Amino acid sequence: MKAKTFIDQVEVIVRSGKGGDGATSFRREALVEFGGPDGGDGGRGGDVVFRASEHVNSLLSLYYDPKCFAQDGGPGQGQKMFGKRGKDLIVNVPQGTEVYEVDSGLLIADITEAGQSVIVAKGGAGGYGNVHFKSSVNQAPTEHTCGGAAEEKRLRLELKTIADAGLLGFPNAGKSSLLSVLSSAKPKIASYPFTTLNPVVGTIVWNDWAKARMADVPGIIEGAAKGVGLGLAFLKHLERSKVLVYVIDMAGTDNRKPWEDYKILKKEIEEYSIELAERPFLVVANKMDSGQAKENLERFIEETQVSPIQVSCAEKSGLEEFKTELRKIVEPKLKFHHTHVEAPDLKDMPDTTGDEIPEDALRFATFLKLEKPKEKSHPSRGNIH
16 A cells, blocks of 8 residues: 555644652651651653644654653652653644644644644643641641643644645646746656645745745646545645635647636635635746647637736746746745845945955945844843843
8 A cells, every 4th residue: 555645634642741749758867866758749741742843744743643642740759859840742743733622623723833832731730749738737747649630632633734825727737847947846747637646835036035935736626616636625725825826728738728727716716715715816827838828828818807927837938927926915024134225336345355354345245234232131120131
């Protein structure tokens, strides 16, 4: 049987660590006149933590190992020794993971930012040792408390890919080819339908190092919103996209009519989600290197009243226009803090060939962060750094 390579929905059982029990102990030591209670507290149980990681893109590991159990806390001991704290279980999940309780169906966490951590099962508190119960009227207490119980839940994790743009199109429309020439992603490309079986995300980089993520999902066919083909299972991966990109095979491969393909795609998205259909979108006329594409383009504009961006992945034409239009909608954040400031003219830069670089020349090194750091408050003022 062929092994699975991508999982976007899975049920898991999480259980935090039980708190350690407190100890009942009395000090008994040679040549010591007075003893007394010295039982230590139990250790706290470990938490189960889900943490978003940029290096994980599937829930595959949880599919094969769905039991997430944290370590129990250790019991307290004599001589006022505390029990060992249970080790937290940190589970790396992809960005865009939603966590639901299976029993209630409630959304308890939406993990979207890299490094974001959510405690889904909190460890039990450690119990008190008998040292806490001594008093003037109870000088030899034998009481102690048990550790807090572990927290156990059944959770459903659902992955919705985080991308600024989502590619929509029929099978063989050229979505994977478009993603491969715009980014360093390496999706599978072949001449048969449904080559893409899993969402693939690539990163588009502009000349000023601004970036945007673009997702390619399996091809959509008519009836996808009702469960036909693979579309319904993967349309959810477009729900976080800021812009939808309709990729149309303008060459009319297999006697397809591009204008009808576009109308069907719009209809399927509307039936799946009205909110998704109302988002900004771009229309890409792909495979414009084909001879039939020019004739189909005129008919497409006449039928849909839409002027698409003309692209050819084979000849790599129209890509810059597409990136420009995409940037206007996505408005990606710039990587460096200085890029919003106009760079000085290099003609005005002083001579730097000597042993020392003039101080005035540093303003031309826009990659340096030259702002004066903020002064830190004194710890006594309540702001500890």
